[in-house]
Amino acid sequence: MPPSPAPAVPAPDPLIRRHRTADAVLTLTLDGAPPAGREVVVRQLNHDFLFGCIGFDLVPLANGEPPAGQGDGREDGPQAQEGGPAARAEHLAGLWLDLFNSATLPFYWGDFEPVRGRPDTERLRRAARWFAERGCAVKGHPLAWHTVTADWLLDLPNAEIARAQVDRIRREMTDFAGLIGAWDVINEVVIMPIFDKYDNGITRLCREIGRIPMVKMVFDAAREADPHATLLLNDFDMSAAYECLIEGVLEAGVEIDALGLQSHMHQGYWGEEKTLGVIERFSRYGLPLHFTETTLVSGHLMPGEIVDLNDYRIPRWPSTPEGEERQADEIVRHYKTLLSHPSVRAVTYWGITDAGAWLGAPAGLVRADGTPKPAYEALRSLVKGEWWLEPVTLTADDGGRVRFTGFLGEYEVAVAGRTAVVRLGEPGETAVTVAL
Amino acid sequence: MPPSPAPAVPAPDPLIRRHRTADAVLTLTLDGAPPAGREVVVRQLNHDFLFGCIGFDLVPLANGEPPAGQGDGREDGPQAQEGGPAARAEHLAGLWLDLFNSATLPFYWGDFEPVRGRPDTERLRRAARWFAERGCAVKGHPLAWHTVTADWLLDLPNAEIARAQVDRIRREMTDFAGLIGAWDVINEVVIMPIFDKYDNGITRLCREIGRIPMVKMVFDAAREADPHATLLLNDFDMSAAYECLIEGVLEAGVEIDALGLQSHMHQGYWGEEKTLGVIERFSRYGLPLHFTETTLVSGHLMPGEIVDLNDYRIPRWPSTPEGEERQADEIVRHYKTLLSHPSVRAVTYWGITDAGAWLGAPAGLVRADGTPKPAYEALRSLVKGEWWLEPVTLTADDGGRVRFTGFLGEYEVAVAGRTAVVRLGEPGETAVTVAL
Numbered sequence: 001m002p003p004s005p006a007p008a009v010p011a012p013d014p015l016i017r018r019h020r021t022a023d024a025v026l027t028l029t030l031d032g033a034p035p036a037g038r039e040v041v042v043r044q045l046n047h048d049f050l051f052g053c054i055g056f057d058l059v060p061l062a063n064g065e066p067p068a069g070q071g072d073g074r075e076d077g078p079q080a081q082e083g084g085p086a087a088r089a090e091h092l093a094g095l096w097l098d099l100f101n102s103a104t105l106p107f108y109w110g111d112f113e114p115v116r117g118r119p120d121t122e123r124l125r126r127a128a129r130w131f132a133e134r135g136c137a138v139k140g141h142p143l144a145w146h147t148v149t150a151d152w153l154l155d156l157p158n159a160e161i162a163r164a165q166v167d168r169i170r171r172e173m174t175d176f177a178g179l180i181g182a183w184d185v186i187n188e189v190v191i192m193p194i195f196d197k198y199d200n201g202i203t204r205l206c207r208e209i210g211r212i213p214m215v216k217m218v219f220d221a222a223r224e225a226d227p228h229a230t231l232l233l234n235d236f237d238m239s240a241a242y243e244c245l246i247e248g249v250l251e252a253g254v255e256i257d258a259l260g261l262q263s264h265m266h267q268g269y270w271g272e273e274k275t276l277g278v279i280e281r282f283s284r285y286g287l288p289l290h291f292t293e294t295t296l297v298s299g300h301l302m303p304g305e306i307v308d309l310n311d312y313r314i315p316r317w318p319s320t321p322e323g324e325e326r327q328a329d330e331i332v333r334h335y336k337t338l339l340s341h342p343s344v345r346a347v348t349y350w351g352i353t354d355a356g357a358w359l360g361a362p363a364g365l366v367r368a369d370g371t372p373k374p375a376y377e378a379l380r381s382l383v384k385g386e387w388w389l390e391p392v393t394l395t396a397d398d399g400g401r402v403r404f405t406g407f408l409g410e411y412e413v414a415v416a417g418r419t420a421v422v423r424l425g426e427p428g429e430t431a432v433t434v435a436l
Numbered sequence: 437m438p439p440s441p442a443p444a445v446p447a448p449d450p451l452i453r454r455h456r457t458a459d460a461v462l463t464l465t466l467d468g469a470p471p472a473g474r475e476v477v478v479r480q481l482n483h484d485f486l487f488g489c490i491g492f493d494l495v496p497l498a499n500g501e502p503p504a505g506q507g508d509g510r511e512d513g514p515q516a517q518e519g520g521p522a523a524r525a526e527h528l529a530g531l532w533l534d535l536f537n538s539a540t541l542p543f544y545w546g547d548f549e550p551v552r553g554r555p556d557t558e559r560l561r562r563a564a565r566w567f568a569e570r571g572c573a574v575k576g577h578p579l580a581w582h583t584v585t586a587d588w589l590l591d592l593p594n595a596e597i598a599r600a601q602v603d604r605i606r607r608e609m610t611d612f613a614g615l616i617g618a619w620d621v622i623n624e625v626v627i628m629p630i631f632d633k634y635d636n637g638i639t640r641l642c643r644e645i646g647r648i649p650m651v652k653m654v655f656d657a658a659r660e661a662d663p664h665a666t667l668l669l670n671d672f673d674m675s676a677a678y679e680c681l682i683e684g685v686l687e688a689g690v691e692i693d694a695l696g697l698q699s700h701m702h703q704g705y706w707g708e709e710k711t712l713g714v715i716e717r718f719s720r721y722g723l724p725l726h727f728t729e730t731t732l733v734s735g736h737l738m739p740g741e742i743v744d745l746n747d748y749r750i751p752r753w754p755s756t757p758e759g760e761e762r763q764a765d766e767i768v769r770h771y772k773t774l775l776s777h778p779s780v781r782a783v784t785y786w787g788i789t790d791a792g793a794w795l796g797a798p799a800g801l802v803r804a805d806g807t808p809k810p811a812y813e814a815l816r817s818l819v820k821g822e823w824w825l826e827p828v829t830l831t832a833d834d835g836g837r838v839r840f841t842g843f844l845g846e847y848e849v850a851v852a853g854r855t856a857v858v859r860l861g862e863p864g865e866t867a868v869t870v871a872l
Contacts, residue, residue: 212687241677248684
């Protein structure tokens with residue numbers, strides 16, 4: 001019999017089990033004795049893996065403001081949901097919180113501090129607190145970037161731009177310490193000094209001092225401002241350019257906690273082979289990988305010849321039934337691919353809803369009218385289905401032991417009306433002792 | 437009157453004059469007195485600018501061997517030239533030496549030392565001496581590269597590969613010290629650790645230790661072996677990746693004497709705007725730029741979708757009359773663009789003849805039958821015409837002074853049967869005293 005052709009990529013599910021699940025043996029004591037024969041209820045509380053999404057859309061809700069774009073009473077597009085704008089915002093928040101455990105909040109300098117000295121701190125603090133109170137990790141994006149940076153930098157000489165940049169990092173990271181535990185410290189450094197769409201202070205500075213001193217400057221400031229924060233370098237350039245930048249930055253002694261990899265796929269799903277190739281190349285540095293900006297559209301694809309996605313502006317980019325089926329299929333394939341590699345620790349989807357989506361793309365998991373697309377249900381059926389332990393009732397053996405297999409994360413264990421929280425932090429066989 | 441549109445790129449000729457020519461005032465003495473009223477003949481001997489070409493084709497001639505591919509008496513294609521293979525080789529050498537002043541010789545490890553411990557040193561020494569005796573600068577290419585590297589490296593562990601690489605650099609640079617003054621120390625580092633066409637020792641090593649330590653290792657060895665040599669980093673990747681690599685290498689303290697930029701244009705002439713853009717980006721580091729590998733074809737263009745030029749293999753790639761006209765036009769535009777920017781110090785054309793050209797491409801300035809193409813004549817009319825001072829007879833004034841404007845380089849000055857050589861090394865007004 002001729003051999004069948006080898007698959008291009010390994011099946012993800014066994015790898016996901018290997019890298020993401022633990023076979024737990026809990027040894028319980030109840031008032032010091034094994035609760036032999038008692039019922040033990042185990043239920044999953046959270047994933048260690050960061051299933052993230054931008055939380056930009058929920059900043060108004062968290063602040064008690066009218067939903068964005070609806071404050072003037074006009075309706076933007078169809079509204080299938082019942083109730084007024086506030087009810088619709090609550091509904092969207094419900095969908096968000098039912099799927100994600102990590103929020104990215106916007107710190108674009110030009111929006112955050114359009115007038116020097118008047119930062120939007122309080123509003124963002126309320127948003128960060130809203131997510132934190134609901135059990136979400138929060139990340140700020142970005143502290144340094146040439147796009148949407150503050151226009152007023154253009155009035156400063158480069159040395160003062162550098163000082164303002166460092167001061168800005170110190171201020172935000174101090175103001176949000178304890179609320180925001182991770183930051184995209186600097187974004188898109190590969191293109192930063194040669195960005196030529198328009199003049200801006202950050203490109204000017206980076207061109208003068210060079211990429212590596214720029215990264216070192218902002219990371220030093222960030223590390224000093226909050227030594228406990230997770231600091232990311234983030235880029236969209238998945239070529240050898242980013243590798244070369246990373247190697248230069250690491251050689252220069254900059255401590256990076258995680259590498260941010262963007263994957264806006266407006267021009268089409270990368271596919272498993274490319275995705276695994278990217279992961280393989282960037283996992284060489286031994287650092288956690290975060291897929292920081294992930295997008296899959298549920299409409300037509302952006303033409304491949306567009307180099308800067310920002311150049312694609314069309315009046316209407318509809319979500320279509322066949323596009324929604326494709327998006328649902330691709331999101332499952334993409335998330336499975338990401339979780340199949342142990343270096344990947346986080347993925348942030350770039351926008352739950354089509355309403356107000358970047359480039360007007362139908363990139364949301366929820367339509368503009370508030371109804372979930374198939375991709376929402378498909379992703380949820382992984383995160384809170386296939387990869388989630390529904391509450392299970394076990395019986396403790398004579399030694400007070402129960403066994404279960406679950407995804408890495410936190411679990412509540414309940415016996416006789418008492419509860420404890422345990423964390424499965426490493427894949428494979430795990431022994432945990434629980435005194436109740 | 438509406439303003440006419442601004443040209444995309446500045447006219448090169450005034451810039452070439454500004455950056456490449458000197459207005460010389462020679463103050464002569466003949467036996468201590470000004471040779472007032474005497475005739476002074478000035479003739480150019482050489483260009484400071486390195487107009488280079490690979491000298492691979494002339495290695496057999498320099499060694500008294502039958503010309504490559506003709507040793508068995510078979511004819512390879514049409515032969516318009518009179519005489520046998522030896523005469524034709526001499527004819528090609530004459531064309532070569534009439535146009536170029538700088539030769540690149542092949543040091544591909546796999547060809548140079550196919551059996552460990554048996555390097556092709558003597559043959560290459562004779563070739564280097566042949567060019568040096570004819571007034572040419574000589575460069576070796578390359579000392580470290582993953583392509584055409586020695587197969588026997590695959591039998592070694594990485595630490596021994598590193599040792600063999602360093603030893604190889606020391607050996608070649610010592611053996612050729614005084615003959616070869618410049619080296620492409622390492623080639624194509626951007627892709628080196630992720631090159632995946634076939635397994636090889638250099639990719640293995642670079643993947644393990646990283647790009648910057650790899651570059652540092654080979655440059656340290658090269659600098660130590662010959663402190664007087666010009667050491668180049670060379671790459672085909674003109675994207676931000678090469679910038680990031682360069683910045684990392686410079687931050688790590690590696691001293692690079694010149695940046696090598698490849699420009700194989702089998703897929704079409706870059707045009708002035710792209711060329712100037714590349715020069716602008718890579719001139720930011722304040723290092724001399726060498727266009728180390730320049731190709732323009734005189735036949736059909738390679739399709740743009742080919743990513744690795746080596747993947748394009750066709751049985752026959754003819755030179756065509758219209759292709760030859762295009763090549764001649766483009767070579768003039770390209771060389772004028774390069775000389776218009778002061779950072780560019782050298783350009784090496786990748787092959788004088790179509791016979792045996794890389795990829796079988798009609799990239800030569802001379803056809804396979806030995807006749808010059810229009811591009812040869814066009815380039816010669818610049819290098820030895822528009823940019824060259826034909827012997828000129830001047831008359832010394834009362835102070836013994838003569839004035840002329842010439843391209844930077846060496847000139848012979850003759851008065852009353854005596855001669856001296858002067859060098860114009862800086863553009864603009866230049867005063868030189870010559871005692872005869």
